[in-house]
Amino acid sequence: MKISNETKVGILTVVAVALLFIGYSFLKGNDVFSSDNTYYTSYQSVDGLTASKPVLVNGYQIGRVSKMTLQPDGSILTQFKISSEYKVPKNTIARIASTDLLGGKAIVFDMGNSTELAKDGDMLASGIQANIMDKVEPIQKRVETITIKLDSVLTVVNSVLDDQFQEDFKESVHSISTSLKNVELITKDVEGLVGSERKRLTTIISNLEVITNTFKNNSGQITAIMSNLNTVTDKAAKLDFQQTMDKANTAMSDFQTIVDKINKGQGSIGLLINDEKLYDNLNNASQSLDHLMKDIKEKPGKYIKLSIFGKKGEE
Structure with missing residues (x-):
């Protein structure tokens, strides 16, 4: 045909x-x-959402936006076509979300936990996720503020870090380096000293250990000695100190009485000390005796005469 x-x-x-x-x-x-289920939701602002945009659950596409209609009250009625193999709980929320930094939009289903499933033609709750740029914008403003402050700080630092400051800083670093080298040398000297005196230190420590052990082993005797010392101290403290002081005061009073009598010319010692005539007579007698002794030495024959024949001679 x-x-x-x-x-x-x-x-x-x-x-x-x-x-x-x-x-x-x-x-x-x-x-x-295909036999898809149709669901609806209403948004006050779709912010770039158009028909044929994907409907996602955890990044996986389960349907598409099929139709969008402007309502008399200014809201936008949005229709979704979801494959019938996917079960959508009745309390699921359909959120408008950004998919990239360029402003691409999609519907993200926030699956609910209700055991009752949404039926074909049901209305779902709506929501709008924060735009990525909306989240980045506050951070951007903070970064700009920090950048301005950092620029001011760097300007101040540059004004402070002049040539003189840099030179002083280099000298300070050099001084610190020299000080560290000196400390290292001192440390080496100390290590050498400790090494050379190690035997003596060991001997000293051994002696200290022996002394400590001796005190430890004779702690009983040391305790007895301290007890005896306490006993002697207690006995000395118990002596009649007041009685001794009274006796000393009495003796001093008697001695003062004797001195007063001497000063008043009473008694032999008082007369001897206070009688000027007695002093003068004794002084004159002493002088006369001294002259006599000198005269005897110089002229012994005047006082002593001897005869050859044992007879007294005539004067």
Whole structure:
């Protein structure tokens, strides 16, 4: 059977129209050959959301935005086509979310925990996630503020870090380096001294240990000695100190009485000390005796005469 050209053209036209319809429906988010469930929600602002945008759950696509209609109150009624194989709880929230930094939008289903499932044609709760740029903007402002402050600080630092400061800083670093080297030398000297005196230190420590052990081993005797010392101290403390002081005061009083009598010329010693005539007579007698002794030495024959024949001579 021969098909005419007109028939062929007609068939091709029908096929082309069908493909055009299917493609147009697909671009609008409608899958002609699948049985999808339709859900609705209402937004006050869609902020760049358009038809055919994906519907995601944890980043996985389960459907598309199929239609958007402006309502008299200014809200936007949005229709979703979700594959019937996916069960959507009734308390699921459909949020408008950004998918990239360029402002791409999508619907993200925040799956609820209700055991009751949403039915075809049900309304879902709506929500809008914060834009990535909205989150970045406060951070950007803070970074700009910090950058301005940092620039001011660097300006001040540059004004302080002049050539003289840099030179002083270099000298300070050099001084610190020299000090550290000196400390290192001192440490080496100390180590050498300790090494050379190690035997003596060991001997001293050994002697201290012996002394400590001796005290430890003779602690009983030391305790007895301390007890005896306490006893002697107690006995000395118990002596009649007041009686001794009274006796000393009496003796001093008697001695003062004797001195007073001497000063008044009473008694032999008082007369001897206070009688000037007695003193003068004794002094004169002493002088006369001294002259006599000198005269005897010089002229012994005047006082002593001897005779050869044992007779007294005549004067």
